[in-house]
Amino acid sequence: MLEIIKERKVRVEKSYWINFDCKDDRSCGFVFPANSDETPALDKMCEEAQMNYFACEASTNKFDRWFEEREHTIVEPAVGKCVCGCEVELDADYSWHGAIRCEKCGQWYNWFGQKLVDPKYWEDDDDYYNEDLTDGFMGITAGSINY
Numbered sequence: 001m002l003e004i005i006k007e008r009k010v011r012v013e014k015s016y017w018i019n020f021d022c023k024d025d026r027s028c029g030f031v032f033p034a035n036s037d038e039t040p041a042l043d044k045m046c047e048e049a050q051m052n053y054f055a056c057e058a059s060t061n062k063f064d065r066w067f068e069e070r071e072h073t074i075v076e077p078a079v080g081k082c083v084c085g086c087e088v089e090l091d092a093d094y095s096w097h098g099a100i101r102c103e104k105c106g107q108w109y110n111w112f113g114q115k116l117v118d119p120k121y122w123e124d125d126d127d128y129y130n131e132d133l134t135d136g137f138m139g140i141t142a143g144s145i146n147y
């Protein structure tokens with residue numbers, strides 16, 4: 001079992017946008033980054049974007065302007081300390097069929113930090129996973145054995 005040195009964390013961040021919808025065609029328009037006080041975030045725009053922003057502001061007859069606040073849920077994966085001392089992120093996005101491998105020593109873990117045997121010893125339970133495998137694990141299928 002990995003020693004968890006950093007717990008999984010879920011946080012919410014907000015972003016702000018100024019939208020310009022074309023009055024003639026609602027499927028067209030522009031979106032620019034903004035600050036929470038509804039002012040344009042010019043420091044986040046390149047020169048061309050700034051020019052487009054000011055062109056939109058000057059064309060109120062062509063665009064409907066509206067402010068938008070978006071919420072983003074960000075999951076920071078837990079981090080554990082491998083038996084070799086290396087840090088391993090328990091990140092589902094970088095797992096292989098639910099397993100994460102220490103890059104230094106090659107030890108496999110599940111998302112809970114429990115040690116797994118090498119996937120080459122996993123039992124075959126169907127042929128689905130035999131397709132499109134990467135990292136040189138041809139013929140390995142889902143299923144796991146804890147030890």
Ligand SMILES: [Zn+2]
Nearest residue numbers: 082084102105
């Ligand atoms: Zn390791």
